[in-house]
Amino acid sequence: MAAHRHRPLALAAAVAVALGAGAFAVTSASAAEAPLKDYELTWGIKQSYRSYVTGMAAGTFTPSGGATQADGNGAFTFTDGSGTYDSGTHAVRLGFAGSLKIASKLHGFELTLSDVKFDSAAAEITADVTSGGTTREDVPLADVTVTRTMTDMETRLTKEAATVLGSAGYEGAAGDPLTVTQKPAATQTPTATPTATGSASPEPTSSTSTSTSTSASASASPSSSASSSSSASPSSSDPASESASPTVSASGTGAPARGEIADGTLGWGVKQSFRTYVVDGAAQGKITVSGGATQAAGNGAFTFTDATGTYDTDADTLSASFEGAVNFKGHEANGSYGLDLTLSDLGVELDGGSGELTADVDSLGKTSADVVLADLSTDTEGLTAQDDVITLDGVTAKLTKAGAEAFGGFYAEGTELDPVGLSVALSDDAELPDGNGGSGSGSGSGSGSGGSGTSSGTTGGAGATGSTTGGVSGALASTGSEVPAGALGAAAAVTLAAGAGVVVAMRRRQNA
Known part of the structure; x- marks a missing residue:
């Protein structure tokens, strides 16, 4: 001793x-x-x-x-x-x-x-x-x-x-x-x-x-x-990352195995940290939806509506386009904006459990059509319908190289975006999950992405709806992975005998 x-x-x-x-x-x-x-x-x-x-x-x-x-x-x-x-x-x-x-x-x-x-x-x-x-x-x-x-x-x-x-x-x-x-x-x-x-x-x-x-x-x-x-890691504070794993509805439909989509909605929040950056962060800006798109309350996710396209449940393929647009503005100086980005004409292509998310992108007045923003993947290759409706929740979306360029390098290629949810009706009398054509996918913000509790118009800025807690002026954009505020400093110092391998010491911040 x-x-x-x-x-x-x-x-x-x-x-x-x-x-x-x-x-x-x-x-x-x-x-x-x-x-x-x-x-x-x-x-x-x-x-x-x-x-x-x-x-x-x-x-x-x-x-x-x-x-x-x-x-x-x-x-x-x-x-x-x-x-x-x-x-x-x-x-x-x-x-x-x-x-x-x-x-x-x-x-x-x-x-x-x-x-x-x-x-x-x-x-x-x-x-x-x-x-x-x-x-x-x-x-x-x-x-x-x-x-x-x-x-x-x-x-x-x-x-x-x-x-x-x-x-x-x-x-x-x-x-x-x-x-x-x-x-x-x-x-x-x-x-x-x-x-x-x-x-x-x-x-x-x-x-x-x-x-x-x-x-x-x-x-x-x-x-x-x-x-x-x-x-690339999803934020643990981002409710979008807490969505259920990708699922498809159970079998059972009166619609043919292939045909045209009668209606449908797409729920997607782009990325929660980006919404926060635009409205409450350094951009001190606003988010505006139009053309039939809506945004969930509390600076939540977006719902795009009036789907058109085709499906084939035998081949497990789906091609759908959605109406509506969302605009992000920020960094205002003398009436002009350093950030002015609009996404519209969103589309989803799926084939055997993987696919692409596309959109027309307008950035500072320059428009690019059908940009592949994200690669999509589900945990199942099959597309099945329930009551003439195909529903997919929690579809993984990862930013492509073209998508990273569309966001001006704000996020790196491969960054995991908010998950995608969609519901498409295969017949005119099919009822979408919320009962009136809204999205029941609940992707993005955790507060739902359509139906009741949504708000169209503008989030942030003067007379804004949604969260406007006030950002801090400065440079650092909210990018990448975040953890919930207050979770800092969970580890205490560890004392080990000499000759141990790795020794971790992390202080608990007293003023957090």
Whole structure:
């Protein structure tokens, strides 16, 4: 038992030797700090946000003072990191040189991040934020799931980041992975990289390697797969993602196996985070439905009506077009809009459980017809009818490359959109699920997508219907995957014995 109790002290002494015999002295009475230098921090904030800034916002990222950005609108690296390693708490605290300016004249924002810091004990990234001529120091931007290697660490954007960067929907959203490494030196004395567990003892190496750390490899940059997965994942706060899995109605119909569609509705919310961004987020705009389309209350999903087309239940194919249009406007300046997007003439093509969602797209006055917005898939290949009605709920919709371009790079290709629901009548006297031709699919917002409880007209803006809680001015669009507000900081620090694998330390934010 005595040997076990003294093991952390012995390990701290070993790390002291590894960092340099003169770095600090370890005593049983007090802990000491060893200086650290030549570290780099690589973090991309969030891949979908970078796409938004350079895409729809037509903006720029300008690193300076030693900071850089990876090719292809990649992650950012801040250099010349220096700080301390605490032998008592085994915490690594580092500050980095360089700054990053983020600006868009089209969407009217400009801000600068500087003095970026990483603290493994607090498990956070902070930065000084300058906007509108005012600088706020040490603003917490992300909570970090700290690991022993300090590479590809998971991050969660904070409430403060959402406020500073302009979208409440980003609170708790998964950010890009974070990597903190020491630059390899030409000559080094035998050493070990301090482990940034924030709560666990570091494990010294017995290797006589001549480098302090060689972890700044390709993995130091946030991988595209990690960031795209954070964007593509459905939001746990998005009721659309809680729709039932795709289903078809039971067999039983008097209509022929193939023929023309008599009527029908399509329920689709596009994407909840996009609706929130337009009405309550940085765009401070409005959503308007027309031509027979309706929107559910509370800035909910949309219903498009008066379906026409053909079906064949033997071949399991369906082709349907729907009436109605939805317009998204935002970023108003002097009577003009930086965002002005209209989707109309929506269509669905299904063949054996997969297919496409198309629409005519008008963006800032430029119209493109029959754009394939999303790839569709169901969990069944068969189309069956009940009481002369084919009903599909919770059809998975993933953004195509053409769809991503239609949204100006706001979302990456492959992003999961709100699920699609549709009901089509195979005969003139068939009754659609809500009894009057409205959609009973309930896709998108969780508040239904048609029938009772819907509202046509405009959401947001002056005299708006729906949710207008008021957004925060700034830059960050609500893109990608989000978690419910208030779910931040669910994990407490975990203390493990020396020699353990990955140690996770994530603080609970007290002011959330």
